[in-house]
Amino acid sequence: MMTVQLMSYGALTDITGANSFELEISGEKISVAELKLMLFSQFPALEGKTFRIAVNQRFVSDESDVKAGVQIALMPPFSGG
């Protein structure tokens, strides 16, 4: 069992309800792809959205690992400036 911290930004906060939340995951690590499936199951509206995932402030691909204690950011397309 492990806990990961998630932050959601921009339009995604309308879906996750909070900017910051935790997710409990069985096992010691999962892939980003598996994490996404968990998120889609918890927040079905996420599935249609374009967003990128950063783990500990680095953008990652679906094959990357997510381990206990990391910080995960869910980021929709940027709109600064």
Add this chain to the structure above:
Amino acid sequence: MMTVQLMSYGALTDITGANSFELEISGEKISVAELKLMLFSQFPALEGKTFRIAVNQRFVSDESDVKAGVQIALMPPFSGG
């Protein structure tokens, strides 16, 4: 006999000595090319310089006419900004 008004600008004022001066010309009109020759004879240092001539605020070519009463501007390359 006719009189034309000349204005010189930038580095050319170092050669003509004054910003504004008059030139007396025999006849009723001359070409810009002829005017240049008169200027080179009066101010020999002008001959090596790059400059454009405007008559009544319009750039003219060597074939244009210069008539009595016009204002002639002698303009070296611009260096504004």
Add this chain to the structure above:
Amino acid sequence: MEMSDKKPKNIFVDGPISPVKIGDDIAHHQKKTQIGAHSIFLGQVRADSVDAKIVSAIEYTAHQEMALSIMHEIREAIFAKYPLTCLHITHSLGMVNVGEICLFVFASAVHRKEAIDACEEVVERIKKELPIWGKEILEDNQYQWKENKG
């Protein structure tokens, strides 16, 4: 040429960027007498209409740590590419009303070409690469998340 610093600089300010601050920043560059050209970009919040409602403000949020770290990389790349004298970036967080300034990019160089090209490239990269989001505030407590166009 001044090298960019090693540590990420803060770029964020709360609320709008004041025109007086912009004038002051320009004045502070008068002692840098090697500078021949400044190129400045200002983003101003526009009264766009969204479904017949008018935008009255944009509320900006950011992943601040990531934004500063990415901005630092952009600075390094820009200083490596262009012989700039200096480069200053300011971006608003929180509420910025229509007509107010939310982005200030200020590039200075010996010659104009470098200042102009660097300023434009920094603006493009900020819009594309910095994790910042704008929430367009409409009438009646409604809102819409802003989307940057290519």
Add this chain to the structure above:
Amino acid sequence: MEMSDKKPKNIFVDGPISPVKIGDDIAHHQKKTQIGAHSIFLGQVRADSVDAKIVSAIEYTAHQEMALSIMHEIREAIFAKYPLTCLHITHSLGMVNVGEICLFVFASAVHRKEAIDACEEVVERIKKELPIWGKEILEDNQYQWKENKG
């Protein structure tokens, strides 16, 4: 889009352009809420060295009437080419000391691309087309006539 005026506008001011005036001009655009982007170019007098002597100031002269009439044509062409909200040009005449500002080009538009491209094109055309001359003042009452590089 605002059309440019029919009569040539003055662009000349005596002496340097004050950073406070620049800040004020920016502030005055906050009520134009259709603007999304400002692009500003500032020319600053540089302490160049000429034959081991340092430039301390530039004295600007112009064929003012011709310059205003050519600037008017440039404005018309720029407004025809780019959808600008507004365009303001200020150029110094007379003495401008090192570190002070001698040229201020201020282009505003709904979107950034137009403001940036128009500002750059105006700067290039001003340098190439306006009959303005700079006399670089050196030490010991010496001087050299400035030459713009391509």
